[in-house]
Amino acid sequence: MPITTTKSAFWAGVRDGAPFIFVAGPFALLFGVLATEAGLNVFEVMTFSLVVIAGAAQFTALQVMENDAPTVIVILSALAVNLRVAMYSAALTPYLGRAPLWQRVFAAYLLVDQSYALSHAKFDAEPELSVPQRMAYYFGSCLLVMIVWFGMSYLGAAVGTQLPQDLPLDFALPIAFLSMVAPMVRTLPHLVAAVVAVIVGLLAVPVPYSLGLIIAGAAGMMAGAQAEVMLKGRGA
């Protein structure tokens, strides 16, 4: 169904965002459980999830804090994991940059993997959408995911350690990330970017303070961009 009004754009976003509750839900639940096991109370877990809204960064912070690292290293490591949202912000700017400032403030607060991935794909596929329609779609795509994010964080904190111990919850994060990225690998440059990022990411594991991730991500992006230029050159 084509988007004709701001309202229909919002509901299209809600619909497209709905499946991602199954991605955000387990993450939030897992964070609630792991944070409770690390000694955080329900209020601390909820504030953490509400203020930061970044699964991978929150897990990183928790992990590094438990290793008794200096506070500044904890923050820097988690921000390094979260650096990709700055890139998402840049990627969405051509589509949303002309919206009013207050909308951009809220959009920035809600910028996560899911809202970026959905909206960027939508705006790219339908360039005729107006800026208010794009914003409506964006906020729509966040709605259910955020409700589930906070709700499941609470549930995780509340049920805490009562879950069966042999449930392999630790691997929920890699599976969710892989399932998100696999459908995005559509062209040869995408594949090149992913493969280079994996190789550099594995080699850079000993690099301190999670900086390996930034190095590997940058290497992958450069490899993808370079592959795109080379393929275009051959086609011309």
Add this chain to the structure above:
Amino acid sequence: MIDSATLWTVIIGLGVGSFLLRFTFLGFVGDRPLPEWLLRHLRYTAVAILPALVAPLVVYSGENGSTDITRVVAALATLGVGMWTRNVFAAIGAGAVTLIVLVYVL
């Protein structure tokens, strides 16, 4: 055990830092056009960063940094089904079922 002062410093620091990361371009750059070379690199953000984040978690998934074969197989199942079907949920289902079956069977 994590002490309370450290925890709250981390929560606030990470909250402010994350917001600034998210707001930088969207807020400060606004509608100024971004250069083509930058956009070309940004196209590969997700397909580079996410695999870089996941690869060590998969390869060093066992105890003390060893490789846990059940988790590697589950990761490959997720990736394979995801690339084949282009469907996030088919991929998650394949990964979760593979992992749970292998963990309980082996």
